[in-house]
Amino acid sequence: MRNIFLFLFVFLTNQLVFSQNAKDFSNNIYLKKLNNDSLYVRQKRKVINEYIHAKPGHWGEFVKGVDEDICTDKKYIAFTFDACGGEKGTGYNDSLINYLQKEKIQATLFVSGLWIDAHFNTFLNLSKDSLFEIENHGLNHKPCSIDGESEYGINGTASVADAFGSVNFYV
Numbered sequence: 001m002r003n004i005f006l007f008l009f010v011f012l013t014n015q016l017v018f019s020q021n022a023k024d025f026s027n028n029i030y031l032k033k034l035n036n037d038s039l040y041v042r043q044k045r046k047v048i049n050e051y052i053h054a055k056p057g058h059w060g061e062f063v064k065g066v067d068e069d070i071c072t073d074k075k076y077i078a079f080t081f082d083a084c085g086g087e088k089g090t091g092y093n094d095s096l097i098n099y100l101q102k103e104k105i106q107a108t109l110f111v112s113g114l115w116i117d118a119h120f121n122t123f124l125n126l127s128k129d130s131l132f133e134i135e136n137h138g139l140n141h142k143p144c145s146i147d148g149e150s151e152y153g154i155n156g157t158a159s160v161a162d163a164f165g166s167v168n169f170y171v
């Protein structure tokens with residue numbers, strides 16, 4: 001009986017800490033904390049001041065300087081999956097992930113902050129699996145722009161400040 005109480009205490013404590021962490025790291029809470037961090041605010045001001053008059057030059061997936069191919073006679077394949085988040089992309093394909101894990105297939109997962117908000121515990125587990133490389137798919141799944149260009153029907157960030165961090169912050 002004593003062991004059951006101990007187990008329940010440990011289980012409940014872990015659940016409390018886990019859910020508290022998920023809440024602490026949600027996009028909005030995290031951005032509020034960042035905006036109270038003087039180092040972050042100073043860095044953001046510096047970037048905004050440096051690029052405030054920059055003119056947008058190129059837009060799209062295929063811009064000069066980005067490699068799209070690898071030249072090799074070997075058979076390579078790279079699996080990448082997007083976890084977009086938001087209204088149309090908060091799903092999680094656990095049968096796909098389970099298959100990759102079962103077959104020991106490596107993949108790169110591009111994950112947005114919105115998706116992490118919806119699947120915090122799943123994200124933590126995926127990030128601990130060495131099969132997966134986790135990459136940035138944007139905090140709010142917005143294309144990175146300094147003048148609000150759009151892609152796939154999604155409005156990009158509207159300014160340098162917005163691109164740095166989509167929060168209410170003014171120079």
Ligand SMILES: [Zn+2]
Nearest residue numbers: 082083084141
């Ligand atoms: Zn996406």
